[in-house]
Amino acid sequence: MLMSYAMYSGQHNHGMDALSIRYLGHQPIAIKTLLGSGKGQITFDRVAIDDAVRYAAEDADVTLRLWQAFKPNLHRVQVTTVYETLERPLVPVLAEMEMAGIRVDGQVLSRMSNAFAQKMAGLEAEIQEIAGEPFNVGSPKQLGEILFDRMGVEGGEKGKTGAYATGADVLEDIATLEDVNPKAARLAATVLDWRQISKLKSTYTDALQQAINPETGRVHTSYSIAGANTGRLASTDPNLQNIPVRTEEGRRIREAFVAGPGLRLVSLDYSQIELRILAHVADIPELKQAFREGIDIHALTASEMFGVPLSEMTPEVRRRAKAINFGVIYGISGFGLARNLRIPRAEAQGFIDRYFERFPGIKTYMDATVAFAREKGFVQTLFGRKIHTPEINAKGPTAGFARRAAINAPIQGAAADIIRRAMIRMPEATRDLPAKMLLQVHDELLFEVAEGETDRLITAAKDTMEGAAHPAVALRVHLAVEAGQGRNWAEAH
DNA sequence: TAGTTCACG
DNA sequence: ACGTACGTGAACTAC
Structure with a gap:
């Protein structure tokens, strides 16, 4: 053990x-x-x-x-069924996954760490050169003082500690000031590059090498079954649920997560599961139909909202609709959408109004969810999981947080319940297969399987995931699962 | 130890 | 008028 x-x-x-x-x-x-x-x-x-x-x-x-x-x-409190069907039976499944671990190639990580170190040294020299003085690039406080006090960038905002905020969104804005303040713009852009590499190195390529168990050659995370309020799992020591994927350089870290000899990695992930759950719980005919017909859901939203025919959809219009779809799941606000899309708040609010006009059932569902929370002090998923909302009747800014969390929880929570059900059934569904379930990343399951058995595993695991809501809940939307395979996690995804 | 930043879904 | 996208964990700085 x-x-x-x-x-x-x-x-x-x-x-x-x-x-x-x-x-x-x-x-x-x-x-x-x-x-x-x-x-x-x-x-x-x-x-x-x-x-x-x-x-x-x-x-x-x-x-x-x-x-x-x-x-x-x-x-x-009527959660015996949740405990007996979604909690207790998951424990041995998680234990198996933790003990199985995932093979990680330390040499790949070591080479990447060295490359990152070189790149960081170069960027650091460049940064000191632009700044005209040496300073700790990793110190947001020092960086803020240089940008806003010494280089004269305007509009700096200070946080609780009195230090200027220098998060990525702030630096991205400064990086566009080539005409106004070219030095600061170059500095901000270079620090952004440095930050990205620094993050990859310290949190991933360095830390993961340390996490490889010398006895197994594998990394064994710990899952918290009660880690998140919504029913999601949490992964710690190390967290394997936030391995980079969004940038090309980051995604390469996944190449170090490899299958053992004679084995392959198979990844299966639910497609748009939260929007499908929303379509079901809020009972939105257009969304349900779009999922039934396999129509691009963000394009559909854009088409409905902006009156653009699907055949004339542009990437920019679709991008906006996608942000709105995400926003809806998070309990949208005009401010949040405006910040995300970098558009004026009034314009963002206009989008939201139009969205609710076009999909009135979503507004009805959200209002009903908040009203339920106000009265009962909790919200519930389709499967009966309760998420408590103690701050829902608070005054001030807390109320907004609680309101959005209450709207999001039944959706995020139902998705968590569904993948839990799939995981619990997976040992039985794959009992004849030389396969192990290794990781869960909220809407994805990663398996290791003998070469030559990947197709059988994909069939069995996909069916299990797609049917996981049944028979407890008769979803009015089908669940779709996408599969990939490869020698490493980057290929499998 | 708190705050900031940033990686993921 | 105010301050906000939901849910997490880890590394780092600075007190």
């Missing part, structure tokens, strides 16, 4: 300790007393066996006693 980093460092049961104190009136043995802390800290495999036994036995005992304490509550 593999020992996770969380176990080594004793970070896995702080939540349980608090529950034990609160509900059982019992302070469990603190892991710190066994491992020590600071320089002399040891790992769990070095703990004296008697101490380890006492600790582990108490851990199991507290778990049982907490279960006994909580079981009546499950029934009282």
Whole structure:
């Protein structure tokens, strides 16, 4: 059995300790007393066996006693079915995935780290040259002072700490000022390049090398089954749910995630699952029809909103509609859409108004969801998962956050429920296949399978994913799953 | 340890 | 008038 980093460092049961104190009136043995802390800290495999036994036995005992304490509550708040169908059976599935791990080629990562280091050194020299003085490029505070105080860029906004904001959106704006402030524009553009490489190196190519288990040659993440409020999983130590994919340079990191000898990686991901869920729960005829007919959903939205025939759709109009579709899922606001599309707020609000005019059922659904949350203090997914909304009746800016979260939760949560159902059925659905499920990335499952069995795996896993809502929920929209395969994750995607 | 930034869906 | 896209985790700086 593999020992996770969380176990080594004793970070896995702080939540349980608090529950034990609160509900059982019992302070469990603190892991710190066994491992020590600071320089002399040891790992769990070095703990004296008697101490380890006492600790582990108490851990199991507290778990049982907490279960006994909580079981009546499950029934009282009507989440027994959710617990028994979406939570408990997922635990062994996640355990298998964590133990399986995924093979990562450390040499590939090492070569990339070296290349990144060279590139960063060059960019750093360029940055110091433009700035006219040496400074820590990784310090947003120092960068802000140089751009806004020394180089005279206007419109700097300071955050809570009094430092100028220098996030990517700010730097991108400055980078367009070639005519007004060419030096600052070049500096901002170069820092953006440096930041991207720096991120890839520190968070991925460097950190992942450290995460390779020397015994397995594989990286073993930990999944939190209760990590996210909406029912999504969370992945930690390392997080394998945020491996780069959006940029070409970032995507190459996925080339280091490889299949074992004689094996292939297969990736299956739900296509537009959240918009499909929205089409179902809000019961929008046009959206349901578009999914039924396999029409490009963003193009359809654009066509409906802007009156452009599908045959005359342009990429720019489609891009706007896509941002609106995403915005709707997130509990759209004029401000947020304006910022995302970089258009005036009034214009963004106009888009939203037109969207709701064209799809009145969406507005009705959103209002009903918020009203439900206000009255009950929670919202629910199609599968009965409850997401609590304690701030929904708050005043001030908090109200806006709570409102948007309440709108998003049933949609994001239902998608999470569906992929959980697929994962729970997957061992049975693939029992005759030499395949292992390795990773879940919210709407994607990644498998490792014997060469020559990829087609059979894709058929079985795809069917399982596409049928995962049934029979609990009769979705009025079909679910579509796209599949890919390759020697590494970049190829498989 | 808080704040900032940025990687993903 | 205010301040906002939803959900996460990790690295880094600066206090």
